[in-house]
Amino acid sequence: MNGRFAPSRRDLLQGAGACVVAFSLAEAAGGATAQDLPPSKSVALDQVDAFLAIDDKGMVTIYAGKVDLGTGVRTGLTQIAADELDVPMASVEVIQGDTALTPDQGPTYGSLSIQNGGVQIRQAAATARAALLDQAAARLGVAPGDLTVANGVITAKSGNGVFTYAELIGGKHFDLKVNPAAPTKNPADYKIVGKPIERLDIPGKLTGEFTYIQDFRVPGMLHGRVVRPPAIGARLESVDESSIENVPGIVKIVRDGNFLGVVALSEWSAVRAAREIVTTWSKSETLPEQGKLWEHVRTTKILKDDVTSNIGDAPSVIAGEGKKLSATYDFAIQTHGSIGPSCAVSAFRGGKLISWSASQATHNLRKQLALMFSLPLDDVRCVYVDGSGCYGRNGHEDAAADAALLAKAVGEPVRVQWSRADEHGWDPKGPPTLIDLRANIDASDTVTAWESEFFIPQGAADDVDLVAATLADLPAEHLLSPGGIINDSAIGYKFANIRTICHRLERTPFRASWIRTPGRMQNTFANECFLDEIAAAVNADPLEFRVNYTDPADKRGLDVLDHLARLAKWETRPSPQKPITGNLVKGRGCSYVKYELVRTYIGAVAEVEVDRATGEIRVSKFYVVHDCGQIVNPKGVKAQIEGCVIQTVSRALKEELTFDRSMVTSLDWASYPILTFPEVPEIEIELIDRPTEKLWGAGEPTAALIPSSISNAVFDATGVRLRSVPFKRGKVKAALQSASEMDRR
C-alpha cells in the first residue's frame, strides 16, 4: 500500500484518503477561518507559494488547480515537480482543486493539465529550486554553480557544506514570484520525467481504500435525493407529502420553485422517498421530434458565423470548372455516461458554504454557487474529491448545487447522490453537429478547393448553468457553453483554396457541455471522411493522399504518417478493396490530425469486419501513432490512448441519445448501450517521444480520429460511405441496401 495515502492533516483538508472528515472541518465551514485554511496560503498564479510548499521534514506539497479525473494527472504532476526540485517522488504530495488552497489553473479540460498546468508547476518548482540554491550559495559563500542537488539536499561540489531544503525553507513561505525565465532542467537530465512510473492512486483503487466523492462522509451528514421534472421546462404543480409518510426517517421535503428534493436519515429512505413521492407537473414539449433533428438543426437561427480558415477563394473555385464533390455529415447527441452517477456533499452553516465534489473546475463552481446563493465569493469554498470519470462537464457541478440547496434548507451537511436516470437524463449533452462539405478537383486530379460549413451552437467552454439554479429560479449566468467546438473545423492540408465556416446557432435542444474531444471529434470525423471521399474519387491511396497534401516542412506530421504506415503494415492501394464479395468483408481505414492544428500529432488505422447481411460492424484492431512532444509518463500516455480508442469506438458504433418532445428517453444502460468486453478492439500504439520539444496533451487527441478511421475502413470493406454517427446496425444495413439497389439500377 502506498503509505502516502494514509490520512494526514493535508488529506483531511482535501478529503482524499480519509472517508470521514474531522467534524471540525465541517464546523469550520461556518467558522471565521473557514475560507483561508491555512490562514496565509497564497493562491495567486504568479506566486511560488501558490503552487508548492516544503515543510520542516522536507516534504513537498504541490497545490494543483488541475485535478486528476482518473487520467493519472496526479502522478504526472508529481513526476514533473519531483524531477524539477530534485526530490524523490515519495517526498511529494499533491493537493488538487481546493479553492482555499490551490491556484485557479483553469478547468481540467482540453488535454491541458500537463501541457499548461504541469508547465506552470514546473516553472514554480524551477523558481523555488533556483532560490534555494541561491540561498545555500550565499550562506556557503560560493556560486550557485558550485552546488549540486540530489534528494532535496544541496551539496557544495568542494565537499564543504550541506543544506537540506528543510533547513533552508522548511515550513516557511518562499514569498517569491514565479520567474518565467528560471531555467528548467535540461531534458537530458530528467530522471523521473519520461519514465513509465506506476500511478500513485491505483493500489488504493484495487483494495477499496481509495476515497471517491461517492464514499465521502462528514459527521452529521444527511442523505438527499432530487426529484426531477418528467419534462424539461415543466412546472411543479403539486406535491403530495402524505405519499411518503410511510417512509421512515424523512427529515424534510424541500421545494423551491420547480426544484424538489428529499432529505432523509438513511440513504435508502432518501431513494425510496424520491421514487415514491407523488407529484404533478405541467406538460412541457420543448424538444424537436428526434426523427427531424437534422432539419431542426439546419433551420435553427444562426447568430453569427465564425470563419475558421479562408485561403484563396474557395466558393468561386467550387462554383467553377472541375469535378465537384459534396457531402453532409452528422454526429448524434451523446451523454457523458459516467459509471458512478454524480455526487456531492455540502455543508451550509453560519451563512457560509463548503462544497465537496468531483468538479472539473472548483474555482468556477465557487463563482457559480456564490451567484446562486447571493453570497460573497469568500464565503464559498469548493473542494475537489476524486469521482467517477466525467469525460467533460457531466453532472458533478449540478449535484454540488443540489446538495447546497438541500443543506441550506435543513441546516445540516447533505450528500446528494444522483440516480442513473438523473445522470442519463440531466447531465448536459454533447450537442448535435451537422456538417456540409464541398470540394473541387481539376482535370489532373488535384484538389483545388475545400469548403465546409458546421452547424453548431454558439458559446465557448464557459460555465454551464446549474440545474438546481434553473429549477429554483435562482441567479445564474444563463450561458450556452458547449465547449471550444470550432476547433479542428479548419484543416491542415495544403489546398490552394480553403474556406471553413462555423454557423453558430442560437440554441441547441439540450443543455450543452463538452464531452471528451468536444467539436474536435465531430469536425475531424467529417473532415477526415470527406478527405477519404476525395482520395477515392481520384483513385488514390488514402494514406499516401494525406502525405501528398501535408506541408513538406511539417516533418513531425510526415513522421507520424510514415510510422503509421509501417506500424499498420499499410498496403498501398485505393479504397474500396476489390472485389467486394460475400457477406463478411474486411477493410482498413486511416485518419490523421494535428490536434487543433497546433499541438499533438496523431495518426490512426482501423481494421474492421462488416457483416453486409446485418449491418454489424466489428472493429477488430486499431493502430495509433502519437507525438505529444516531451512525454512525462509513457505508461500514462498509452493508457489515455487506449481509453480514447475504446471509449470512442463505443461512441462511434453505438451511442445516441433518444428523446421525445418532452424529455430524454435513454435513461439507463439498456436504452443507451455502450461497448462491452467482447466488442473491444485490439490496440497497438507507437509513441514518438521528443524529449526536447514542448509537452502537449494526450488525454483526448486520439479520440478525434476514431469515428473517421472506422467509417473509412467500412468504405474500404464495402464501398459504402457512412456519414452519420453512430454507425448502428440498422442504419448501416439500410445504407448497404440502398447502395446495392443503386448498383443494380
Next chain:
Amino acid sequence: MPIAINVNDKSHVIYAEPSTPLLYILRNELALHGPRFGCGLGQCGACTVHVDGRPTFSCILPLAAVGERKITTLEGLLEDGKPNKLQQAFIDEQAAQCGYCISGMVMRGQALLRANPSPTDSEIRNYMRPNLCRCGTHAAILRAIKRAATGQEKRS
C-alpha cells in the same frame, strides 16, 4: 428488526429496512467502499460482490434476501491486508483509470478464475460482458485477468 449477515467472514447484525439493497448496507453500515453504486438496476456491475462465491449485483439484492449466504467484497479478497493475486495483477497492468468500475471487475474476474483457472481470451471477454467501464480500461483489464490466470511474473 435486526438482520444477521455474514460479510468477509464476519457476522454482522444490521438494523435496517429489510428492503434495503445489500449495497447500501455494505457501504453505509459496514463502511466497505469496494462495492459501488452505478445504476441500481443491475445493468453495470459496479456493485458486484460474491454471494456464496457467485458474482452478484448487490444493488438489487434486498437485505432480507441475503439469508445465511456468505458475502465477499473487494476488501474480502485481500490476503493479510495485501492485494491478492488478481488485485496485484490489476495493479501491475495499471488496469484502472478512474477506477470506479474496478472493484466490480475484480469481483467478476475472480469468480471466473475460480471456476476456470485458465480461460481463453474469448472466455474472459464473454464472462466479463455484464460489467461496464466508461474510461476504456477494458484492454488493460483483460491483460490483468490473463496475467493472474497464467501466473505471469511482473514485467520490469
